[in-house]
Amino acid sequence: MPLHYLIALFIGMPVLELALLFKLHGAVGFVPTVLLVLFTGVAGAALVRRQGVNMLFKIQQEMANDNLPAPQMIDGVMILIAGALLITPGLITDVAGFSLLIPFVRERIRFWLRDKLEQKIRNGYIQVKVNRP
Known part of the structure; x- marks a missing residue:
């Protein structure tokens, strides 16, 4: 990822989040704004915990059946990212975090x-070598 994207992400996103929180504060007041941020954090943490435990169970089941649990592991990473986004104060990160908790959204991202x-492999940016015994 180029440096200017990272700068935009780590500087621009908090500025956008603050601007949106100030707008919300102006519309509904301080207490409702703080309660909304706290509620999304707590509710998000509970959902992430539940989905994370379920995903660990699915990974264990796949491994017990001698299957590679790649889709479940990718989903697990997305659930972990959702948790990080949901405990970060802000509305944009909350929307992104809650979106990652929707199985259909995770499936689309996985595809x-x-x-x-596959495109990078076809273009030669990534090479895959398989060693066979």
């Missing part, structure tokens, strides 16, 4: 990542 990986 997109797969397509990107």
Whole structure:
């Protein structure tokens, strides 16, 4: 990822979040704004915990059946990212975090990542070597 994207992400996103929180504060007041941020953090943490435990169970089941649990592991990473986004104060990160908790959204992201990986392999950016015994 180029440096200017990282700068935009780590500087621009908090500025956008603050601006949105100030707008919300102006519309509904201080206490409701703080309660909303606290509620999304607590509710998000509970949902992430529940989905994370379920995903660990699915990974264990796949491994017990001698299957590679790649989709479940990718989902697990997305659930972990959702948790980080949901405990970060802000409305934009909350929307992104809650979106990652929707299985359909995770599935779409997984397919997109797969397509990107296949494209990079086809273009020669990534090379895969398989050693066979």
